[in-house]
Amino acid sequence: ETHAASAPDAAAPAAETQAIGEDVAAIRDLILAKLKYSVGKSVTAASPHDWFVATALSVRDKVVESWLSSIESSKRTGRKRVYYLSLEFLIGRLLIDALTNMEMIDETRAALAELGVDLETLREVEDDAALGNGGLGRLAACFMESMATLSIAAYGYGIRYDHGLFRQRIKNGRQLEYPEDWLSFGNPWEFQRPEIVCPIGFGGHIDTETRPDGELRQVWHPGETVEALAYDTPIPGWRGAHINTLRLWSARAVDPLRLDQFNSGDHIGALMDRVRAESISKVLYPGDTTPAGQELRLRQEFFFASASLQDLVRRHISLYGDVRTLADKAAIQLNDTHPAIAIAELMHILVDLHDIPWDEAWAITQATFSYTNHTLLPEALETWPVPLMERLLPRHMQIIYLINALHLAKVSGEPDATGHRLAALSLIDESHGRRVRMGHLAFLGSHKVNGVSQLHSDLMKTTVFHDLESIAPGKITNKTNGITFRRWLKEANPALTSLLMEVVGDNLLDNAMVLEKVAALADDSSFQERYAAIRRANKMTLARLVQQRIGVKLNPDALFDVHIKRIHEYKRQVLNILEAVAIYEEIRAQPFRDWIPRVKIFAGKAAASYTTAKLIIQLANDVGKVINSDPALRGLLKVVFLPNYNVSLAERIIPAADLSEQISTAGMEASGTGNMKFALNGALTIGTLDGANVEIMEHVGSPNIFIFGLTADEVEAKRSQGINGQDAIARSPKLSEALESIASGVFSPDEPHRYRGLVDALTYHDFFLVTADFDAYYNAQRAVFRRWRDKPAWWRSAILNTAHMGWFSSDRTIAEYAEEIWNVPVTPPGRK
Numbered sequence: 001e002t003h004a005a006s007a008p009d010a011a012a013p014a015a016e017t018q019a020i021g022e023d024v025a026a027i028r029d030l031i032l033a034k035l036k037y038s039v040g041k042s043v044t045a046a047s048p049h050d051w052f053v054a055t056a057l058s059v060r061d062k063v064v065e066s067w068l069s070s071i072e073s074s075k076r077t078g079r080k081r082v083y084y085l086s087l088e089f090l091i092g093r094l095l096i097d098a099l100t101n102m103e104m105i106d107e108t109r110a111a112l113a114e115l116g117v118d119l120e121t122l123r124e125v126e127d128d129a130a131l132g133n134g135g136l137g138r139l140a141a142c143f144m145e146s147m148a149t150l151s152i153a154a155y156g157y158g159i160r161y162d163h164g165l166f167r168q169r170i171k172n173g174r175q176l177e178y179p180e181d182w183l184s185f186g187n188p189w190e191f192q193r194p195e196i197v198c199p200i201g202f203g204g205h206i207d208t209e210t211r212p213d214g215e216l217r218q219v220w221h222p223g224e225t226v227e228a229l230a231y232d233t234p235i236p237g238w239r240g241a242h243i244n245t246l247r248l249w250s251a252r253a254v255d256p257l258r259l260d261q262f263n264s265g266d267h268i269g270a271l272m273d274r275v276r277a278e279s280i281s282k283v284l285y286p287g288d289t290t291p292a293g294q295e296l297r298l299r300q301e302f303f304f305a306s307a308s309l310q311d312l313v314r315r316h317i318s319l320y321g322d323v324r325t326l327a328d329k330a331a332i333q334l335n336d337t338h339p340a341i342a343i344a345e346l347m348h349i350l351v352d353l354h355d356i357p358w359d360e361a362w363a364i365t366q367a368t369f370s371y372t373n374h375t376l377l378p379e380a381l382e383t384w385p386v387p388l389m390e391r392l393l394p395r396h397m398q399i400i401y402l403i404n405a406l407h408l409a410k411v412s413g414e415p416d417a418t419g420h421r422l423a424a425l426s427l428i429d430e431s432h433g434r435r436v437r438m439g440h441l442a443f444l445g446s447h448k449v450n451g452v453s454q455l456h457s458d459l460m461k462t463t464v465f466h467d468l469e470s471i472a473p474g475k476i477t478n479k480t481n482g483i484t485f486r487r488w489l490k491e492a493n494p495a496l497t498s499l500l501m502e503v504v505g506d507n508l509l510d511n512a513m514v515l516e517k518v519a520a521l522a523d524d525s526s527f528q529e530r531y532a533a534i535r536r537a538n539k540m541t542l543a544r545l546v547q548q549r550i551g552v553k554l555n556p557d558a559l560f561d562v563h564i565k566r567i568h569e570y571k572r573q574v575l576n577i578l579e580a581v582a583i584y585e586e587i588r589a590q591p592f593r594d595w596i597p598r599v600k601i602f603a604g605k606a607a608a609s610y611t612t613a614k615l616i617i618q619l620a621n622d623v624g625k626v627i628n629s630d631p632a633l634r635g636l637l638k639v640v641f642l643p644n645y646n647v648s649l650a651e652r653i654i655p656a657a658d659l660s661e662q663i664s665t666a667g668m669e670a671s672g673t674g675n676m677k678f679a680l681n682g683a684l685t686i687g688t689l690d691g692a693n694v695e696i697m698e699h700v701g702s703p704n705i706f707i708f709g710l711t712a713d714e715v716e717a718k719r720s721q722g723i724n725g726q727d728a729i730a731r732s733p734k735l736s737e738a739l740e741s742i743a744s745g746v747f748s749p750d751e752p753h754r755y756r757g758l759v760d761a762l763t764y765h766d767f768f769l770v771t772a773d774f775d776a777y778y779n780a781q782r783a784v785f786r787r788w789r790d791k792p793a794w795w796r797s798a799i800l801n802t803a804h805m806g807w808f809s810s811d812r813t814i815a816e817y818a819e820e821i822w823n824v825p826v827t828p829p830g831r832k
């Protein structure tokens, strides 16, 4: 056996090393067995992907071991369960995550090394599970990990999309979308559950029947039924103490094919029903903050909400025998309004299928559900046309009408119940055709409604939910987002994690607040040196990746200024590009001033239908092309756009960032979570007082963050005076010059007017207040430069960022949900 020959034969090892040696040998043998018997390959024929599958299956065995005990123990102890309903789970890769949380990573790396296989190579061949658009989906993934870490008996419920978020390619500076195909090589993490199938009805009609007790009952006869088939993925918490389930539903036709039709020669027609049914779980909608509005999207929402509720009600009844105790044993969290139809579905199940009286059913529903809001953008709030609802979900539409009638009857008695107020409170928006307001439904059907940062939660009360809050004071609560430190510190930045553990101890990932101890070393020059060396190594790694992917050479000693997130006007990538253009022109005018070498790194996808966002991508690429090839700059400024931003790319970029761009128009970014990942890894933030930036400033201290620009209140005041940019442009020579060069085609010589419309919009109709904030942003960037020149001051700030970010662990966020919304206990992890 070749692998036996390559085993190191060093001097007699210490006892602990010997135990690890035995582990390594056992893991190595298990991987070899998986490769042979589960993958069906020999060592000599195995590709890196084969090795990846064999390794994944070997760690999966350990995961399953604990998974089954977790399920058993939740059952035995009658624990209340948490159900996290989300149309998106942006998980990324799982190999390193599973190995980390099962505490097998060093042994597995060593076992593979004995086989001549490099774990980092296997890491890279795994496809990202990209079942989400951005922050909302990634938050769901962080929450799943933290719920397992805190031993909460939780299930994630969502859709097993055949195709996740599109792959982005850049051609001639423009975004092109290609289908993503994460399942094409199989998925070693999931278990199909062919026995768990739920029928999902659409359309049809409703009959009224008389029950034996004389009461009336509504019976829905769907016109069409599809099946929801379950696939389970185990989600290990830190140290593997508890493992939860992510259950994703795949759509399937009731009849696989119409055999009569097939036999009569109509081979395509025989498959039509199947294609129609299975289209429901085919593809993730790529809009982040704009609702899709199509019938297929509503079918997706009902499909997974109904399957999940049928599944959890069935589980509850089989455990406890009585659906009326549901709220004692189940908490259902709605991740945005996407699953809000679940509220009507639970009423349907309770009232129509279990004969529970309406008022009691409504009390159970409200006690069970809670709802998280992720945006205030009015155009982003989901509404469905009443005629579509009536056609697709006739019984649910009746239920919504009844909820609304009882709700409006309650408030119409109040003295301030004007028509205007009732219209604002109604579940039906009558202003442009009749539409069902899903946010209102989620609000009414829940006992708690939360925002995702303090500022956002406060604004919810004065904007979209102002009227509803007045009839339910105290229902709105804040739960500031968080991130899992296992992925975003240890897996993304293992060298920094080791350094920090030397200081705070190896319980850093059990209790992130111990990071505070690092603050004492912020001025320690030898610690600063080690911290800076790790950053530099991460920048070298990223520079190699950039060279490979887009052929641009980066200077690792330049300031890496990073702006990565979905492309959206409110996130103001344009503000950043304008600053790059302004500095470009200054360097050309005075090439030999003491410029700071800087690299602007952009990455992010634009919704395929969002024309302006796609134009912004093109602008970033066009500007980069001119700047990167201008010899007059002597490499002092580079602008790169990295294609196909996803979770695994974020894991590479964030640990290499010096500066984190969080520059949304104040009041528009609900929270942000990338902001937290950067600050934890020691990038300084340049940002507005928006979303969680406010709380990051409070924790890291205002000297250690570069805050600029209008506040949310000032944005509102300014907008009410008009959004013409001409004054701001006239007052700022740098801004006028930058706009002028973009508008005149300096960066688009092949099509000089390409950006005329964009510049005109900023000039005459600047809704996102780019022009109003330009000078403040420009000045904040100069403050960044001054700090960068003073290296001890820079590293002091960076270290203090890391030290004070413990509070932003999603363990803290989840502990708050558990205590204040779900009423379930948590058990913090700890060393075995």
Ligand code: Z16
Binding pocket: 133, 134, 135, 136, 137, 139, 287, 288, 289, 336, 374, 375, 380, 452, 481, 669, 670, 671, 672, 673, 691
């Ligand atoms: C999304 O990712 C978010 C909001 C939304 O309405 C839809 C999607 Cl797909 C984001 C917010 O924009 C961001 O500020 C927040 O941090 C994130 O949700 C998680 O709460």
